[in-house]
Amino acid sequence: MLTRKQIELLKLIHTRMEADGVAPSFDEMKDALDLRSKSGIHRLITALEERGFIRRMHHRARAIEVLKLPDALNKGGFEAKVIDGGASGKPAPPAQALPVDASALSLPIMGRIAAGTPIEAISAVVNDISVPASMLRGRASHYALEVQGDSMIDLGINDGDIVVIREQDTADNGDIVVALVEGLEATLKRFRRQNGMIALEAANPAYETRLLRDDQVQVQGRLVGLIRSY
Known part of the structure; x- marks a missing residue:
């Protein structure tokens, strides 16, 4: 599952990469997401990388590769399905429901x-x-x-x-x-x-x-x- 801020950041990175071929700077990300510090952006970037949505190319400024998008962005909306952010990229299996009874x-x-x-x-x-x-x-x-x-x-x-x-x-x-x-x-x-x-x-x-x-x-x-x- 991605947070709304993670989805917003992923969309921002993807849109800028599509338009300009380069990711926005941390300052631009911070301003776009209305965060108070770049440390929050760093945590969001790390979370997206750990879940397999992006890959940072170290030792290269602003070098980020978008590996995949969640269903919300593929469908063009922000009301995202909650998805498993694990490295496998597979959705979480549905939980088993208890038998339904009158109570x-x-x-x-x-x-x-x-x-x-x-x-x-x-x-x-x-x-x-x-x-x-x-x-x-x-x-x-x-x-x-x-x-x-x-x-x-x-x-x-x-x-x-x-x-x-x-x-x-x-x-x-x-x-x-x-x-x-x-x-x-x-x-x-x-x-x-x-x-x-x-x-x-x-x-x-x-x-x-x-x-x-x-x-x-x-x-x-x-x-x-x-x-x-x-």
């Missing part, structure tokens, strides 16, 4: 969420899944995400599991949340306020806790249920 409700699966290094933000529905109605309390909206990574395994959240998320923009200490970091990348972590900062804690000793300013983190929902993948 089950359908939720949209909004792509994948990183339980590891933050990689992507939520952008569009890729599938639906039936979940027990008991998971969904109150009138708040809910959605589902497929977990990618192992940073939460000590809490029993494994790679390939489906997590059920209640939409909310606040969190209490100890909540497991979907956190959008600097508007560019989303991750599933335990939320905690610590010495005036926000700590995003993994549940795997192989991953370090990330300490971020309040304005760098936007809570997008809290975990309320888990559907195990076997």
